[in-house]
Amino acid sequence: xxxxxxxxxxxxxxxxxxxxxxxxxxxxxxxxxxxxxxxxxxxxxxxxxxxxxxxxxxxxxxxxxxxxxxxxxxxxxxxxxxxxxxxxxxxxxxxxxxxxxxxxxxxxxxxxxxxxxxxxxxxxxxxxxxxxxxxxxxxxxxxxxxxxxxxxxxxxxxxxxxxxxxxxxxxxxxxxxxxxxxxxxxxxxxxxxxxxxxxxxxxxxxxxxxxxxxxxxxxxxxxxxxxxxxxxxxxxxxxxxxxxxxxxxxxxxxxxxxxxxxxxxxxxxxxxxxxxxxxxxxxxxxxxxxxxxxxxxxxxxxxxxxxxxxxxxxxxxxxxxxxxxxxxxxxxxxxxxxxxxxxxxxxxxxxxxxxxxxxxxxxxxxxxxxxxxxxxxxxxxxxxxxxxxxxxxxxxxxxxxx
Numbered sequence: 001x002x003x004x005x006x007x008x009x010x011x012x013x014x015x016x017x018x019x020x021x022x023x024x025x026x027x028x029x030x031x032x033x034x035x036x037x038x039x040x041x042x043x044x045x046x047x048x049x050x051x052x053x054x055x056x057x058x059x060x061x062x063x064x065x066x067x068x069x070x071x072x073x074x075x076x077x078x079x080x081x082x083x084x085x086x087x088x089x090x091x092x093x094x095x096x097x098x099x100x101x102x103x104x105x106x107x108x109x110x111x112x113x114x115x116x117x118x119x120x121x122x123x124x125x126x127x128x129x130x131x132x133x134x135x136x137x138x139x140x141x142x143x144x145x146x147x148x149x150x151x152x153x154x155x156x157x158x159x160x161x162x163x164x165x166x167x168x169x170x171x172x173x174x175x176x177x178x179x180x181x182x183x184x185x186x187x188x189x190x191x192x193x194x195x196x197x198x199x200x201x202x203x204x205x206x207x208x209x210x211x212x213x214x215x216x217x218x219x220x221x222x223x224x225x226x227x228x229x230x231x232x233x234x235x236x237x238x239x240x241x242x243x244x245x246x247x248x249x250x251x252x253x254x255x256x257x258x259x260x261x262x263x264x265x266x267x268x269x270x271x272x273x274x275x276x277x278x279x280x281x282x283x284x285x286x287x288x289x290x291x292x293x294x295x296x297x298x299x300x301x302x303x304x305x306x307x308x309x310x311x312x313x314x315x316x317x318x319x320x321x322x323x324x325x326x327x328x329x330x331x332x333x334x335x336x337x338x339x340x341x342x343x344x345x346x347x348x349x350x351x352x353x354x355x356x357x358x359x360x361x362x363x364x365x366x367x368x369x370x371x372x373x374x375x376x377x378x379x380x381x382x383x384x385x386x387x388x389x390x391x392x393x394x395x396x397x398x399x400x401x402x
Contacts, residue, residue, distance in 0.1 A: 013042035013064035013096075019073075019083050022294060022372075022385070032385060036082045041065040044097060050104035053113065053129070059083060060115055062097035066090055068117055068127065068134065089127060089134040096120040098148055105154030105199045116160050118147035124162050126174060140178035142170060148193040153219065155202045163192025169207055171222065183222045187215060194238040200245035204266060208235025214250055214273070216265055227265035229272040231258055233286065241371070242293050248273070249373065251289040256280045257375050259388065277388055285378035292372035296387065368392070 019036040042064035049058040057073040067090050071083040091097050096119060103114040113129045114137070124147055125139035142150075143164025153159040159182075160172045169192045170181040194208035203219040214235055215225040233255030241247035246263035257280075260273040368391040376383045 015040050015042040015063070017043060017046075017061065017071075017083070018383075019081070021081070022292070024296075035080050038083065040069075041067070045099045047100055047102060049102050049113065051107055051110050051113075053110045058086070060100050060102065062091070062100045062117055064096045066092050066095045066097050066119060068097060068100065068115065070129070070134065087133050089136070091117050091125050091127075091139075092119050092121055092123060094121075095123075098146065099150055101151040103152045103154075103157040105152065105197065112157075114152075114157065116150050116152055118142070118150040118162060120146045122147050122164060122166075124150050124160065124172070124178075126160065138174060138178060140172075142172070142178070142181075143168060146191070148191060149195050151195040151197055153205075154197045154199050159219075161195050161197070161205065161207075163188075163195055163207065163209075165191040167191060167209075169195070169222075171219075185222050187225060188213065190234075194235050194250075196238045196240055196248075198240050198245065199242075200240070201266065206238045206240065206248055206262075208238050208250060210234040212252070212255075214238065214248070214260065216262060216273070226268075227262070227270055227273060229260060229275075231255060231260075231275070236287055237289055239290050242291055244369065247276075249289050249291060251286045251375065253285050253287070255286070256282065257286050257289050257373075276390065279373075279375060279384075279386055281384060281386075282375065282377040282380075282382060284380040284382065287376055287378040289373065289375040292374065294372055296370045296372055 017038045017040050018034060020032040021035050022031055023033065024031045040061070040063060043061055044064065045062045047060050049060065052058070053072070059071040059073065061069045061071065063069065067088050069088040070086040072086045073081055074084050076082045097117055098120060099118045101116050103112070103116070104110075115127045115129065115134070116124065117127070118124050122141055122143035122145055123139055124142040126137045127134045128137050142162045143166050145165035147162055147164045150160060150162040153161065158174045160174060162170050162172065164170075167186060167188055167190055169185040169188060171183045172178050173182050176182075188207065188209035188211050190210035192207060192209050194206075196206050198204035198206070205217040205219055207215045207217065212231055212233055212235065214229040214231055216227045217225050231250055231252045233252030235250055236253050237251040239249045241249070246261055246266060248260045248262050250258045250260060252258060256278055258275045259277040261276045262273045265271065265273050368389065371388045371390070372385065373388060374383065374385050
């Protein structure tokens, strides 16, 4: 939100950080409870550290003031939890801090934790965290215009990727210094605004752009992507599933949220990744999205026998159920399959809880999945929490219209 001040002062960008508790208590009670909110500058990116620090979850936030903030999740005296500021650092003056990533995607301990940030001046910075304080390790001019996104290689955290409004995707080796990138790709035709390293498959990288394409890469050959998928909207965020190595979530700005199954492309088939589900219940710009690491303890409702119309189930390759919608909602929602067809409440497909084993192959013998996801839209300030129930064997079907 923009707020005006004195005539000679630039408008301020204000935001708010919310902390919710998720607890599924049945269909009649909201699963999210607000525990806390903090008024801040406008927030451009948020990410939890993948490992606890001093035994506590740690949240990173970058803001329109050009600052990186870290918050620790603590138990409070009332028996709940709250976010407490640990430290902050200005990544640069007169600029917006645009994105952050943690070096901890494959780490099992909290040693050598680093954060990488990008900003509106086209710069990228790497910061270390030690004894509750941030320290700048390296900062450099990476792009001619806004550096929309930056990310670590989780397999080699001396390698950093960045994407900018100059349509370039770049890689940087921190051991040799940032004087020149180790590669520069112009494969995207517009600004590069999303990058995520696959934490399960070494060398695999996903990138997205305003050009509405999701590209999959093998980091050993950045001349040509492994596959290219048109998703119909600028790809503002990409997130690999936390345990299933071939599932990729995309927030596609003017074209909703999509889940791609990348298995065949990553096995060398090339081409596009099929969309196995689309979430279309937001009324505004698809902006943020992520998978939950929570286990869904409750099973999805069972389909009663002899329920009609059975053809809806036959056409579907997964089912979406909205579990929560932020209170400012001004429209009704209903259950739809990934082809956009209405599914009566009584015939939601059965499912089981997600498998606990890390990174299984999603083959035809794999069990069904139940995933919890959250998404937010830009102009209407809406947060949705939704559940996706899916049977992997159904991915071989061609996706329906979205």
